[in-house]
Amino acid sequence: MSSSRDMELTQRFLALQGIAAEAAALAMRYFEDRDSLAISLKGAQDWLTEADGAVETLIRQRVAEAFPDDGVLGEEGGGAVADRLWIVDPIDGTANFAHGDRTWCVSIGFMMNGTPELGCIAAPALGEIYLARKGHGATLNGKPIRAAATNDIARSTLEHGWSPRLPVEQYLATVARLFGAGANVKRSASGALGVAAVACGRTDGYVEGHINSWDVAGGVVIAAEAGARVSDFFAGDWTSGNPIIVAAPGVADAVAEVSGIALSPAASGTD
Structure with missing residues (x-):
C-alpha cells in the first residue's frame, strides 16, 4: 500500500470512529424519547422515523467537514458513486427502533476506488461497536473477533x-x-x-x-x-x-x- 493511500485510509478510519460514536449517541437520544418521534411508512413494512434523517444529516455534515471531496451515499439522502465513498445507513432496523426493540444500529462503510476498506457498526442500545479496516482485523468493543468454527x-x-x-x-x-x-x-x-x-x-x-x-x-x-x-x-x-x-x-x-x-x-x- 502506498504511503499516501495508507495515510488517507488512516485518516478516514480515525474519523469513522468519531463520526459513528457521535451518530450513535444522537440515535440513542431519539430512541430513549420515542414517544415524541414522527414515525411513518415509506412502503409496506418500510419504516421511517425522524431519527433516520437527523442521524444521516449529522454523518453527512461530519464527512463534508473532514473530507469535502468525498462522496456520501445514504439510505435517506441518496448520493452518487465516487472514488472515495461513504455508504451510510443511519438506523438499520428502523422497525425495531420504532417498536422499542434494541436490535438496531448505525452502519457506515467506506470504499476507495470501488473496494470496501473500512466498516463500523454501532449498536448503542446493545452497548456494542464493531470496527474493521481491511487487512487489519475486526473488533467488537476493542477486542478481536472471529467467525465461528462450525463445519456442519x-x-x-x-x-x-x-x-x-x-x-x-x-x-x-x-x-x-x-x-x-x-x-x-x-x-x-x-x-x-x-x-x-x-x-x-x-x-x-x-x-x-x-x-x-x-x-x-x-x-x-x-x-x-x-x-x-x-x-x-x-x-x-x-x-x-x-x-x-x-x-x-x-x-x-x-x-x-x-x-x-x-x-x-x-x-x-x-x-
Whole structure:
C-alpha cells in the first residue's frame, strides 16, 4: 500500500470512529424519547422515523467537514458513486427502533476506488461497536473477533433476511430448504447486525436474496476481516442492491448451495 493511500485510509478510519460514536449517541437520544418521534411508512413494512434523517444529516455534515471531496451515499439522502465513498445507513432496523426493540444500529462503510476498506457498526442500545479496516482485523468493543468454527450446516444457526422486493413465497421456500438441511433459522430485522453476528461467531451465516448497499457496506469489511466468507456484493451494478451471503468458512459452501445464493471463492476473509 502506498504511503499516501495508507495515510488517507488512516485518516478516514480515525474519523469513522468519531463520526459513528457521535451518530450513535444522537440515535440513542431519539430512541430513549420515542414517544415524541414522527414515525411513518415509506412502503409496506418500510419504516421511517425522524431519527433516520437527523442521524444521516449529522454523518453527512461530519464527512463534508473532514473530507469535502468525498462522496456520501445514504439510505435517506441518496448520493452518487465516487472514488472515495461513504455508504451510510443511519438506523438499520428502523422497525425495531420504532417498536422499542434494541436490535438496531448505525452502519457506515467506506470504499476507495470501488473496494470496501473500512466498516463500523454501532449498536448503542446493545452497548456494542464493531470496527474493521481491511487487512487489519475486526473488533467488537476493542477486542478481536472471529467467525465461528462450525463445519456442519446441521449444527448451524443461520439468519435469513427478508426483502419486500422479492416474493414472500421465494423467501419462505429458502427458509424451508435451510430448515430442511438441519439449520436453525431466525430473523432479527437488521441486516447489518445480522452480518455482524456472523463476524463475532454468534451465528454461522447470514443470507438475503436482495439487500441494499447501505445495509452491508460496513458489515462486509467486518465479517471478512473476522474470517467469514463473504459474497462479492460490490461486483457489477450494486447501486440498486444485490443478494448477500456471509458465512463461517466451514459451512459457507453448504449454505450457498442450499440457499441458492452464489458465493465467490475469491471473496474469502483474511486468515
